[in-house]
Amino acid sequence: MGEQVLAAVRTGPGRTELREFPMPEVPDDGALLKVEVAGICGTDVKMYAKPPFADPVIMGHENVGVIARAGRTFAERQDVREGDRVFVEHYVGCMRCEWCRIGEYRHCELTDWRTNPDARRYGYTTSDNPYHLWGGFAQYLYLPWNAVLHKVPAGVSAELAGIATPQSNGIEWALFSAGVGYDSAVLIQGPGQQGLSQTVACKQAGASLIIVTGTSRDAARLELAKRLGADAVIDVQTEDPRDRVRELTGGKGVDIVLDCTSGAGTAPVLLGIDALKRREGTLLIQGELAAFPDFPVKQVTEKSITIKSARGHSFRACELAVKQLASGRFPLQELATHRFGLSDVDRAIRAVGGEVGEDVVHVSLLPWED
Numbered sequence: 434m435g436e437q438v439l440a441a442v443r444t445g446p447g448r449t450e451l452r453e454f455p456m457p458e459v460p461d462d463g464a465l466l467k468v469e470v471a472g473i474c475g476t477d478v479k480m481y482a483k484p485p486f487a488d489p490v491i492m493g494h495e496n497v498g499v500i501a502r503a504g505r506t507f508a509e510r511q512d513v514r515e516g517d518r519v520f521v522e523h524y525v526g527c528m529r530c531e532w533c534r535i536g537e538y539r540h541c542e543l544t545d546w547r548t549n550p551d552a553r554r555y556g557y558t559t560s561d562n563p564y565h566l567w568g569g570f571a572q573y574l575y576l577p578w579n580a581v582l583h584k585v586p587a588g589v590s591a592e593l594a595g596i597a598t599p600q601s602n603g604i605e606w607a608l609f610s611a612g613v614g615y616d617s618a619v620l621i622q623g624p625g626q627q628g629l630s631q632t633v634a635c636k637q638a639g640a641s642l643i644i645v646t647g648t649s650r651d652a653a654r655l656e657l658a659k660r661l662g663a664d665a666v667i668d669v670q671t672e673d674p675r676d677r678v679r680e681l682t683g684g685k686g687v688d689i690v691l692d693c694t695s696g697a698g699t700a701p702v703l704l705g706i707d708a709l710k711r712r713e714g715t716l717l718i719q720g721e722l723a724a725f726p727d728f729p730v731k732q733v734t735e736k737s738i739t740i741k742s743a744r745g746h747s748f749r750a751c752e753l754a755v756k757q758l759a760s761g762r763f764p765l766q767e768l769a770t771h772r773f774g775l776s777d778v779d780r781a782i783r784a785v786g787g788e789v790g791e792d793v794v795h796v797s798l799l800p801w802e803d
């Protein structure tokens with residue numbers, strides 16, 4: 434028997450098994466990544482509890498590691514060598530369509546598991562596919578010719594680089610989608626890793642007022658939000674967030690609202706609509722709810738609100754995120770609060786879901802540890 438690779442495989446709702454896979458033969462235009470860190474986010478919590486399909490999946494879509502083996506053509510085209518530390522985007526685009534050509538792989542049909550059953554996307558593609566290693570909760574990850582890599586600068590640890598995904602979302606959603614910039618007043622709802630990454634992006638972009646909301650159990654995260662640049666924080670359970678936003682903005686309301694909550698129902702969107710300024714504010718929303726009963730469409734149109742959707746990150750956002758991590762300008766290492774080994778994937782995902790441990794912000798899965 435040849436070399437084997439250990440992986441944590443999702444075999445059903447809330448079920449994980451450790452399995453071994455044969456070490457793939459690396460083709461000339463492919464490579465193997467030795468996974469150092471796989472970040473876990475709220476999406477994993479949802480996909481673990483309610484898998485979108487029954488096939489076995491090695492989850493883990495926020496992956497950092499070292500190039501262990503690279504075919505000659507892969508190394509040449511990707512400009513990498515064995516030993517290089519890289520952050521791997523989870524999108525594996527076709528590289529031919531218009532979206533891919535402009536660096537927006539996230540919109541490519543070939544990486545969209547929702548509409549394409551044969552899509553390739555790390556953490557979502559079944560391990561039944563050739564090469565098997567399509568997720569970061571494994572010792573190795575297979576890299577085809579069209580994997581998108583970002584080199585991690587020297588001095589940035591694997592664990593810190595593991596924050597590249599939430600940080601790139603922060604840059605994408607707050608700056609590129611919602612247009613936060615110089616002198617913006619922003620309300621960020623939810624102080625999890627995503628809300629905190631948005632805080633940093635807004636601060637660096639020059640926002641003059643950053644307000645972050647949370648609940649009473651978020652006390653430590655709200656303190657961290659202040660260290661990362663929030664001007665004010667609101668505990669929505671002990672204070673009236675509408676009154677506080679009005680007070681903090683001199684009665685005007687904020688320019689932009691970013692919803693980074695999870696499992697909070699319609700409340701964050703309704704608060705966002707109320708908190709926005711009288712005209713032309715922007716609201717960035719998540720797609721958690723399938724439908725929105727009694728959506729206040731009249732208020733939205735009267736306030737001339739623009740609604741934007743939170744949807745992943747572009748190549749440019751990832752590059753900027755990696756640069757920001759390397760700059761050391763913000764204490765982003767404070768986000769990396771918890772680490773788990775490969776045999777603890779189940780606990781690690783539950784920790785992100787708030788079921789295990791306290792004050793969890795960002796969880797790192799280290800596949801070479803037990």
Ligand SMILES: [Zn+2]
Nearest residue numbers: 474476495598
């Ligand atoms: Zn994620």
Ligand SMILES: [Zn+2]
Nearest residue numbers: 527530533541
């Ligand atoms: Zn494409």
